Amino acid sequence: MTVVLTTSPGFGKHGRVPDLIAEKGWELIRCVDRDIPDGGVSEHIARADVLVVGLIPVTAGSLEGAETLKGVIKHGVGVDNIDMDACTAAGLPVMNTPGANANAVAELAMGFMFALARHMPASHASVVAGGWDRKVGTELSGKTLGIVGLGNIGRKLALAARGIGMKVVATDPYADKDFAAANGIEILELDDTLKVSDYVSLHIFGGAENAGLINAEKLSLMKPTACLLNLARGEVVDLDAVAAALDAGTLGGVGIDAYETEPPDTDHPVFRHPRAVFMPHSGADTKESVENMGLMVIEDIQTLLDGGVPARCLNGAALTGVDA
Known part of the structure; x- marks a missing residue:
């Protein structure tokens, strides 16, 4: 057998x-x-x-x-x-x-953006607690999405974002330039992608090559209202730097689906931040x-x-x- x-x-x-x-x-x-x-x-x-x-x-x-x-x-x-x-x-x-999982992960990335743009976690918590805290959010249409890794998932996400009126930029040394040109996607270096984006979504492999790629220095390049999405691997993002940026008001929000240790240690300060959304590494689920x-x-x-x-x-x- x-x-x-x-x-x-x-x-x-x-x-x-x-x-x-x-x-x-x-x-x-x-x-x-x-x-x-x-x-x-x-x-x-x-x-x-x-x-x-x-x-x-x-x-x-x-x-x-x-x-x-x-x-x-x-x-x-x-x-x-x-x-x-x-x-x-x-x-x-x-x-x-x-x-096989490209569409599923891309859809979750879109979900993160909607949740952060419309304050869904905080609003949900308010309503179920008997409150009525109506927060003014923002629309995704007209905003810029920066995709780090324009592979199968990144391309699906780019098409979805373009479909609701977002501008898309991307960084990927192996990007399909024909796809990018056909869909109005500008290919930039990482630092430039971080600087111009309202949302940055990570779709790259983990491992030593990309460990700590998004650190305090890189976060400082982002707009203070911008949101970071990690649907890649936990080690790609320095969570200490993310928590510090959220507390300092230099990062608008974060959506995380991957962690260095899974399940993660929820004593980390990032898990107490109201502008953070978490999923249990279920992008492909x-x-x-x-x-x-x-x-x-x-x-x-x-x-x-x-x-x-x-x-x-x-x-x-x-x-x-x-x-x-």
């Missing part, structure tokens, strides 16, 4: 995915115990044919004893929590599901998105079981140089 090990809470639960797994006769083992560093992977890795990854990191240690493992697949896009070198050294192809990701994962699992290398393999070139 094929054994599929997963550290994703959502894989195999939505849409057509559970029925397809059952039809194929695969055994699905879910390892999501956050009290254990690897979620429980080490207990089952010796039997696993495929490892489907959520937010729990895959390290060289995770792969010890993986005698039957044929590949590692991210149930999502960002593979910064997967040790690519360790996987390559073990001869394991690594895949992800690009584009729509039924449609999770089903799309699951179907892509199933397709790649079947390719691996058939002896092939999936087209979405991220380390294919490196694997060709691995000694047999």
Whole structure:
């Protein structure tokens, strides 16, 4: 029997995915115990044919004893929590599901902007407490959205924002210039994007390369009324600097869906700020998105079981140089 090990809470639960797994006769083992560093992977890795990854990191240690493992697949896009070198050294192809969750994350970014523009969290709290604190908000139409990372998610967000009358600028060294030109999107350097934007939405990979990218210095470039949205990875933003900027009135608001430690330590001062909106890293958590990701994962699992290398393999070139 094929054994599929997963550290994703959502894989195999939505849409057509559970029925397809059952039809194929695969055994699905879910390892999501956050009290254990690897979620429980080490207990089952010796039997696993495929490892489907959520937010729990895959390290060289995770792969010890993986005698039957044929590949590692991210149930999502960002593979910064997967040790690519360790996987390559073990001869394991690594895949992800690009584009599957783009619409879901883009819609949540729009939701953050609406919530901040119209004071939704504070207004909700007022009404349910018996108050009637009517706050004057702002419209998104006519405002400038700065997108950091114009990939699948960034492009979806740009189109949605343009659709309600926002101006869009973006920073991305690999931006699709044809897409940008066709949709009136100006490509700028990061500092210039921060300076001109009313909302800045982050859609980049995490890891050492982007750790602390948005720090006190970068925040000081933003308009004091501007809002920052982090739907990328927690380490991309210096939360201490964000809290300080909110308290000083030099940042208008923040919407956060990703944290360095998950769940986060809510004793941090940022969690007490009235102009902050939080989600539990659920940007990709729509039924449609999770089903799309699951179907892509199933397709790649079947390719691996058939002896092939999936087209979405991220380390294919490196694997060709691995000694047999």
